Amino acid sequence: MSSHFSIPDPKNNSIYLQRMSVQKEHRALKNDHKPCVIWLTGLSGSGKTSTADALEKKLHARGYKTYTLDGDNVRHGLNNDLGFTDADRVENIRRVAEVAKLMVDAGLIVITAFISPFISERGYARQILADNEFIEVFVDAPIEVCEARDPKGLYKKARSGQLKNFTGIDSEYQKPQNPEIVLESAKKNPEELADYVLEYMISKTKL
Amino acid sequence: MSSHFSIPDPKNNSIYLQRMSVQKEHRALKNDHKPCVIWLTGLSGSGKTSTADALEKKLHARGYKTYTLDGDNVRHGLNNDLGFTDADRVENIRRVAEVAKLMVDAGLIVITAFISPFISERGYARQILADNEFIEVFVDAPIEVCEARDPKGLYKKARSGQLKNFTGIDSEYQKPQNPEIVLESAKKNPEELADYVLEYMISKTKL
Numbered sequence: 244m245s246s247h248f249s250i251p252d253p254k255n256n257s258i259y260l261q262r263m264s265v266q267k268e269h270r271a272l273k274n275d276h277k278p279c280v281i282w283l284t285g286l287s288g289s290g291k292t293s294t295a296d297a298l299e300k301k302l303h304a305r306g307y308k309t310y311t312l313d314g315d316n317v318r319h320g321l322n323n324d325l326g327f328t329d330a331d332r333v334e335n336i337r338r339v340a341e342v343a344k345l346m347v348d349a350g351l352i353v354i355t356a357f358i359s360p361f362i363s364e365r366g367y368a369r370q371i372l373a374d375n376e377f378i379e380v381f382v383d384a385p386i387e388v389c390e391a392r393d394p395k396g397l398y399k400k401a402r403s404g405q406l407k408n409f410t411g412i413d414s415e416y417q418k419p420q421n422p423e424i425v426l427e428s429a430k431k432n433p434e435e436l437a438d439y440v441l442e443y444m445i446s447k448t449k450l
Numbered sequence: 451m452s453s454h455f456s457i458p459d460p461k462n463n464s465i466y467l468q469r470m471s472v473q474k475e476h477r478a479l480k481n482d483h484k485p486c487v488i489w490l491t492g493l494s495g496s497g498k499t500s501t502a503d504a505l506e507k508k509l510h511a512r513g514y515k516t517y518t519l520d521g522d523n524v525r526h527g528l529n530n531d532l533g534f535t536d537a538d539r540v541e542n543i544r545r546v547a548e549v550a551k552l553m554v555d556a557g558l559i560v561i562t563a564f565i566s567p568f569i570s571e572r573g574y575a576r577q578i579l580a581d582n583e584f585i586e587v588f589v590d591a592p593i594e595v596c597e598a599r600d601p602k603g604l605y606k607k608a609r610s611g612q613l614k615n616f617t618g619i620d621s622e623y624q625k626p627q628n629p630e631i632v633l634e635s636a637k638k639n640p641e642e643l644a645d646y647v648l649e650y651m652i653s654k655t656k657l
Contacts (some may be wrong), residue, residue: 262517263503265510273513273565303472306480308515311470320578322549341528342549349517351556371527407553 249350270350275310278347278376281354281440282368284384288389288399290428290436291356294382297437299354309327310346312339313356319417327408333364340368347376360416382439385428386411424446463467477557481515485583488561488577488647491626492589493618494604495596497635497643498563504513504644506561513601519546519619520563534615540571547575567623586629589646591636593618593656 271277281298283291295311302355304308318325325331334360336432343353359365360372369377389411390398408414419425424443458532480482488505502518509516519623525532532538550560550619576584596618597605601638608616615621627630631650634645 255623263506263520263522265506265516265518269510269516273510275516296472299470299472301481303476308481310470310553311554313470315470316552316555320551321545338528342552344527345517345523345549346521346553346556348523349553349556349558350515382646411476439513439579 255305267350270348272348276307276352278308278341278350278377278442279352279378280347280368280372281378281380281444282343282350282367283354283356283358283380283382284359284367284422285428286332286386286389286416287358287393287409288394289382289384289428290357290433291382293433294380294426294428294436294440295354295356297433298440301437301441302352307352308350309352309354311354311356312343312346317342327436331407333361334409336361336364337367340364340371343368344371347372358416359409360410360414362417363419365419378440378444379419380424380426380437381419382426382428383418384399384427386428453635455536456630469588471584473553474557477555478652479616481557483514483559485557486559486585487550487554487575487579487583488559488585488587488651489550489566489572490561490563490587490589491572491629493593493596493623494565494592494616495601496589497633498565498589499543501587501633501643501647502561504562504640505647508644508648509559509623510572514559514560516522517551518561518563519550524549528622536615539615540568543568543571544574547571547578550575551578554579562610565617567617567621569627572626584648585631586626586630587633588626588629589633589635589643591634595636606638 248406267278283295285291292313294384295313300312317339317393321342322335325335336357339355341355343355346353365379369379393399397406398412400406410416424440426439428436470479474485493500499520506516506518524546528549529542532542543564546562546564546581547554550562553560572586576586600606604613604616605619607613617623631647633646635643
């Protein structure tokens with residue numbers, strides 16, 4: 244059978260699905276590990292970025308192929324047309340989810356570090372990925388702790404009214420209802436939190 | 451020196467540049483090859499997808515970490531909010547360039563297969579990537595050959611007026627002025643064209 248064929252897309256006659264020869268399974272085989280998304284969600288200051296950094300270091304040292312998507316590399320490029328209105332924030336996370344999906348197709352373990360406050364947007368990310376490819380990690384610290392840390396000075400700005408629609412202050416954070424992992428990030432350091440995620444990945448997803 | 455610090459972004463006080471520990475250089479070292487973008491541009495039917503497919507097979511077989519972005523995996527996900535107006539087509543290619551850049555940061559050799567008819571949009575992709583990371587490949591076949599092939603029946607639809615703004619018919623294709631590679635795709639098969647690109651990559655970019 245040829246590996247190269249076109250399937251008309253019923254939704255749009257000018258787009259065709261064309262199967263490429265090198266597929267996700269082939270990349271996983273060469274990489275010697277499964278791809279997935281480790282989706283970190285939590286308040287600003289809860290420890291998402293430092294946990295992502297510690298986790299990526301551990302995975303990379305073990306030879307896994309990784310990438311971390313965060314506000315730094317996404318907001319300055321792909322999403323530099325988006326602001327901070329509700330609609331733009333939802334579109335921001337939709338694109339992150341879609342890029343994470345492409346990177347999983349490319350064989351990578353993708354770590355995402357975004358507040359991603361809404362159940363619906365995290366649900367979208369889960370829905371477009373295959374079973375066991377989406378690992379939702381609730382980085383859970385009390386807002387008092389996050390606000391005391393305030394690593395970027397954002398809570399201070401939000402309290403003074405300089406920043407509007409700030410999650411936890413005047414915009415809702417919807418806690419995950421059934422996340423794969425909950426990290427009590429006020430009680431542990433990023434190294435310990437990353438170890439916990441790594442153990443989960445090895446035991447549950449047979450990384 | 452700590453590998454983990456924040457730099458205020460002068461353009462936006464609520465976005466910070468935060469340096470992650472695992473960087474492009476570390477991924478390149480582990481992958482044992484440099485990342486780059488092989489940007490295929492040319493008319494519909496010129497052979498971009500079949501060349502991309504042949505090239506990715508060859509690279510993958512040699513152990514390189516690859517991904518191909520094309521209308522299939524991009525239009526159905528990340529860019530499913532975009533249509534085919536001029537503005538939407540430009541935004542389509544802008545996002546492809548930005549995702550390719552993220553994937554290069556992730557250590558991959560990215561092949562893109564889009565008509566990408568405008569000099570300005572290909573210039574944007576080149577500009578956001580580092581020197582030697584952007585390899586523009588003009589997949590050059592006479593429009594008569596492309597139209598005779600018409601693998602998706604699109605020229606027929608464009609000629610009959612069912613498709614508007616079709617590149618080469620009622621929308622301009624701006625030929626690359628100084629591409630790294632020109633493939634005369636009417637004269638060679640995809641395997642030969644892919645070999646040509648591969649030889650270039652090995653000799654010029656020290657793949």
